[in-house]
């Protein structure tokens with residue numbers, strides 16, 4: 578087994594960064610970089626499932642990405658539709674359950690339809706869950722959760738002192754998914770960029786300079802080697 582000696586995270590999160598620079602280096606339009614980025618995602622899902630990772634969360638489109646050019650936004654929205662059409666069989670064979678996190682109501686009608694259908698069609702698969710963040714922002718998620726709590730409070734569904742760390746989670750997009758154990762950000766930037774702010778509190782962070790379309794199986798292996806060496810204390814002192 579290739580994961581001998583490694584500690585495998587149950588939940589891996591990835592900020593898929595560097596598509597634009599990858600394309601620019603090749604004098605290609607940015608949207609071509611995203612196309613290669615989507616192909617990379619397909620490979621990384623397979624590698625992750627082979628390692629026994631149970632949840633893979635990826636940042637595909639942030640709430641702030643709507644401000645990019647209409648051409649790039651449309652290309653990304655079309656890519657999502659195309660991806661699930663093209664790889665439907667493969668995702669089924671790999672046992673990939675799909676989830677989508679974010680303000681999905683912002684998506685164009687066609688993309689929304691495709692992601693909802695993909696969730697429904699895959700709901701009984703259990704080898705790995707691919708959680709794709711679309712029109713997602715961590716701060717936006719926390720504000721949304723606060724509003725939902727406020728609504729429940731007004732309707733007397735919950736009392737104010739029942740708002741605990743555990744209960745607050747129920748108002749987030751994916752209360753049923755455990756927090757990420759490891760976050761990988763390729764692409765050279767060393768920041769979180771509004772991804773899973775609540776959920777990343779105790780996540781191990783790993784940054785690398787490789788641009789996402791170039792991300793290799795060995796790059797993933799190296800991240801897992803490093804993760805295996807980390808001592809996770811959650812603020813406590815280990816004996």
Ligand code: FPP
Nearest residue numbers: 593594595596597598614615637656657660
């Ligand atoms: C960040 O790179 C990447 C994105 C904003 C988009 C990521 C999307 C994909 C990899 C495709 C996802 C596809 C599916 C089917 C879910 P960037 O454009 O900011 O790159 P740069 O920092 O080099 O400019």
